[in-house]
Amino acid sequence: MYLDPKMTAAAVEVADTPRQLGTGRYAGTRRRPLPPDTAWTEFLASSRARLETLGAHEILFHEDDAANHIYEVVSGQVMLYRLINDGRRQVVDIVSAGDLFGLSMTGLHDCSAETLTAAEVRVLDRRDIEGSGALQTHVNRCLMTRIESLHSHTVLLGRKSAQERVASFLMRFVPKRGVVGCVGPAVGHDDQTVVLRMTRQEIADYLGLTIETVSRVLSDMKRRGIISIERNDHIHMASVCRVCKLTGMH
Amino acid sequence: MYLDPKMTAAAVEVADTPRQLGTGRYAGTRRRPLPPDTAWTEFLASSRARLETLGAHEILFHEDDAANHIYEVVSGQVMLYRLINDGRRQVVDIVSAGDLFGLSMTGLHDCSAETLTAAEVRVLDRRDIEGSGALQTHVNRCLMTRIESLHSHTVLLGRKSAQERVASFLMRFVPKRGVVGCVGPAVGHDDQTVVLRMTRQEIADYLGLTIETVSRVLSDMKRRGIISIERNDHIHMASVCRVCKLTGMH
DNA sequence: CGCGGTTTTGACCGGCTTCAAAGGGAGTGG
């Protein structure tokens, strides 16, 4: 049911790059919390928007379906993925509370959307937001955030080793570190438990790896005392800082 | 000056995927030409927008620079890239005529921008567009297009072999095929010459490969009669269709 | 012709995939 072996990331010369860049923040999205957008919240209150409550692993739409609605994650997480004909899958994005998804320029969805966890999703008619400029401003901010997140993920897929990918992935779930902007090495002891609400297969498809490699990297980190795993989806990091150092950003 | 070896893409089971997806179009952006946006063109005419004319390999901004302007490509191509501290580089996007770039949610650019070719770029003040809803609509469309393009690139980096990446890259430059939406196998003979306005290093950094691998793949395609190379940046494809089949989308 | 840059080619190696089998954990039924 599968196939194709594939590649290797590269080490790269940056010969003529003119200057050294700024502080090396973690590659996760450099997002800051969106300020409340009154036009948007008012719209939600008055509109025909409906709130859907979904269980884990429910599909919202498929690639190539007509894109007549846009979606806002209220709670939980949703993954967006693409398939290629021979069965390979790539998870292209993971969205959570406040994120918009399902917008399309072509009229057809360019990927499929499936909940990772139980989730609430607000479904809006595409045309309802197309009219209003004030709403577009909010949509805009969400799109820019997604783009910055995709840029980070591009670097991960193009240039990071398996270990760096898994470490980066773990850091995604640490509040105030990684994704939201690292606040620095954090004083005192610095342990943390993250809950992975994804199967190994989903993680692998997100990180551009195989299920076996993800498993091996986690086992190796466990062996080295960097993490401990309980119940398979609860991962305890003895030192967040140590994991962060493995991401390839420091 | 570099380093890290890296990974392998994966073959993936898609066990519980409910249905077979639609037609396998090429993974390049599924973009269709934007309809003329009168609000936008009027704005450009009346605004303080300035048009900059640049040579090849000029830098517009660096990662972490303040993002006070947004940019519109008028002609030529611009690449966006990120560096990680040890020198690895990943080109995260390549933009051309009509595309906007340099928008940021955080106030700082999340990547650097450098021209690939001689180019004209319109530079707009960030605040000039922030006010107007009508303009946001145009910005929105551009952002959605970029996101769809990034999704395609994510699949390429996460799941494609070196040969598939290079073939996909070549198809990018074939008008009416790949990027803009494949019009099908094309009747009659179907040869085409594309001009690569990028060095091997830039191509490698875009495709998540090394310079040597890019070179080897191209040599191999040449040996097999699929392409011929003249003057190093002119690549003649004997049959576009044949190259397209190597992209991994068919 | 010689020189500096990029590109190509070669030989080797290693990380990740592949293929295969063993190990858990949860649910069901006796």
Add this chain to the structure above:
DNA sequence: CCACTCCCTTTGAAGCCGGTCAAAACCGCG
């Protein structure tokens, strides 16, 4: 409570793709 199944995960062994390092070829250009 235990046996059994199913599914996911982990572990093992082997192979290959692409990276690494190094040298040769190419290509303007002075």
